[in-house]
Amino acid sequence: MTGSTNVSFVSRLDAWRQRHVSDRELVLVLAFMVGFLASLAAYVLHVIIHEIKELITSGFQVATINWLYLLYPVIGIWLTSLFVKYVVRDNISHGITRVLYAISTKQSRLKGHNTWSSIVASAITIGFGGSVGAEAPIVLTGSAIGSNLGKIFHLDNRTLMLLVGCGATAAVSGIFKAPIAGLVFTLEILMVDLTMASLLPILLSSVTATCFSYFFTGGSAMYDFKMDYLWSLERVPPTILLGIGCGFLSLYFMRLMSWCENGYGKLSKYPYLKLLTGGVVLSSLIFLFPSLYGEGYDNLGLFIEGKTLTDWMQVMSGSMFAGQTKYLVLYVGLVMMTKVFATSATNGAGGCGGTFAPSLFIGGFGGFFFARLWNIEQLGVYIPEKNFTLYGMAAVMAAV
Template sequence: MRFLVWRLKHISDNNFLLIVASVIGLTAGLAAVTLKTTVHYVQHLLQQNLDLTKINYLYIVYPAVGIILTIMVRQFIVKDTPGHGITRILRAISKTSSRIRKRYMMSNMLKSAITVGFGGSVGLEAPIVVTGSAIGSNFGQFFHLDYKKRTLLIGCGAAGAISAIFNSPIAGVIFAIEVILTEVKISKFIPILIASVSGQLVSIILLGEDVLFSFKIVDSFSANDTPYYILLGIVSGLASLYFIRVTYFTEDLIHKIQQPYGRAAIGGLALALIIFVFPPIYGEGYESILSLLKGNEVKFFSGSFFYHMAEQQWVIVSVLFAIILAKPFATALTIGSGGSGGVFAPSLFMGGVTGFLFTRVVQIILPSSSISASNFTLVGMCGVMSGVLHAPLTAIFLIAEITGGYMLFVPLMIVSAISFTTISYFEKHSIYTKNLIEKGDLIQYDRDRIVLSLIDLKKIIEKDLLTIHPDATLGELVDLVKKSKRNIFPVVNEKNELEGIVTLDDIREMMFESDKRDKLIIKTLMSKPPAFVSPQEKMQSVMNKFELTQAWNLPVIDNGKYLGFVSKSRIFNAYRKKLIRQTKE
């Protein structure tokens, strides 16, 4: 506390943010390096005795073992819930004021190291982004920073993580802004830039050139290939759509198995069979993509049934197409059955295979064409990533940076833009935001709905309304009127069930007639409320009910039991307070 007081006196908020951003970037970078090194060490231990020229039956064992170990770690050590990591970050920003629990600074690293190390068909990027974001959030909480600054530091952690793991500082910044912080102001770029550069410095010092994925461009861009790139953009958009739809379908299917270890066994076995038939799907798949980029199809098919047929054109085309079809199933099975990882690397892998297959098909149809397989593989990675993540700028700059130059910048922009446009026609939201938006847990670009979502209905329920039994007399109600400060009287039976309401206007004319006080029964005077509200209901739905009924007060019912009333005026007051607070922050 003394340090916080000293800081407020001697360091301005902006300067302090820059200092904290650099520390977060360094910490996220260190976490990224640690995770990458650990995973590759585990993979080396498991694969050092494999004969790449033969079929390896250990591919059936490794992924399932990894998923089961991940579940055990989740249940007995880190004690968190499964799911897509970046989705969890977006939900925290939207619903919990950018507060992320401390355990997420380590839990995703540990789980993904096991899952990916044992061959789970997912990537390390999402877990390390969650780790970096959790680091940023907890720094903000420790220094008692407000919601906007905590959110900014989450972006700093994400940028530092991506920058370190790919050695790509610009892509790190753009990813943080395009995917994590959708409403960041230009003035807030500087902390994110500093965090991203700090993460990259850690990666350069500790890893040098040994980053997650890198490739130097060998063929220059030819403007004559533009029609092919346009067509690849459409193909990439459709491949992205296939990836998202299959991923959601498969995850929903595997989640129908309620028992965690049963789900892990069935999902792990299905995943193992896919990897056994198509070994390139094992793990992140970056080594397989590098084999395609270098024109080494034989190495790409190592350890599979097709190894000795890898030079036959029809085998290459058929197997590559089958891998594209199988990859989303493998990714969804890994995550859905209990593994930990993200769709960042799978989208890059699928894009690379799509781009390489595209060149093969073009060469078969037009033997005289001389399009570059490596260029189209790289641009395909950009296209599918742009579509799956709905992040065209991140995809462009990531591929540009990991290839060491901007020679392909024009085709990257063409394919990324067309792929994004294509998938946007079918899917308005990214794979990270689709479920959140459908459930109402994430609201983008709508300030009114954002402020409404911050209001907790349970906190504004009014319980000071005096209730009356349906069999009571008008006289008893008149006695309540003398005590009450409200003009609504809920009619509640002995089971605490709301049967109706009586308003002061309903009895105003007869309440002074003494001969009716003992004769009239409340249930003959009451009326049904125009609508009911649940305490779990979204505020947008509540406001819609107020608008449709034109009421100023609505009863709150939970499992048939009366809780109280919610008033439009109380909601307006809460809305105004939230709006003022957001404006100040």
């Protein structure tokens, strides 16, 4: 009875809309709704991740190793697998992959559960230590919101594709409070056609998501970056060298990620073996290098906002390297090289998350590693570690 009542209400709403609201006006209204709902989804996801992490790691020691790092990631992946298998009962996949598939089939139709399932699955995975990002699940969620709102009003496939683009734009804009970044992401990654008819809805959803993100989380940026060192021509050679190094680093990340995921894919017939293999790899790496826990944005903040060796040393907190200054560069280099194994193990074993944050993480650690090593060896002009951390993030993300 309730189902028929809902169908009747939707039918009456659609009939009223066709009489009083044009398709162009409807798209603008839906773009606004998509922007609001996507920003709300991003806020809810990050709150859940933060609360889970605080709940299970609040008592961890900073100066000594924590044995529970060996247990939590496995629990998180196992709970995520149970959620997907018994609640969702569908393949969630990597978020952006699912969106690209929906667009490439010219249907742009995403399932209803995609509006919430990725939020729950990725929150469990990342909250318990999964070394992946939350951006791809939010992009999938925002795109699914746009697709399903369009299906309610029986819009054509071309308009559905536009609303999917609005959702992806709103997701990226809401996460980083960067409306232009959301627009560029949609145009470059999803390749939604840029016409005057599509530009206005995409911009509307982008700005809406950004405004509501400011409302939900305040006006502060993700990092409190201050330009302490002005650009000089003397720093051009090391900057070029960093770019070349980040190019090779991105190839290492992409090719090794594909190789690892293919390896875990061969274990699909043995789910418990796949969970055990990926769980052991992930938990062992996080135990050795706690910086690999979760998205890793906090650790990047230590390099971007920190100015002294004391600030940077916090990145080794909770590890066997804690407090040992001479091992900072070694630790950063090892974390940079093992992040890809942690990310692939998380998704390969049954977790849910994306590779956007890991690419930023690897790039940031690579930039700091390069700058710190350059300054220690005194190879020439001093290069600021915080600036080169940002350069590395931009370079690897662009290349990936």
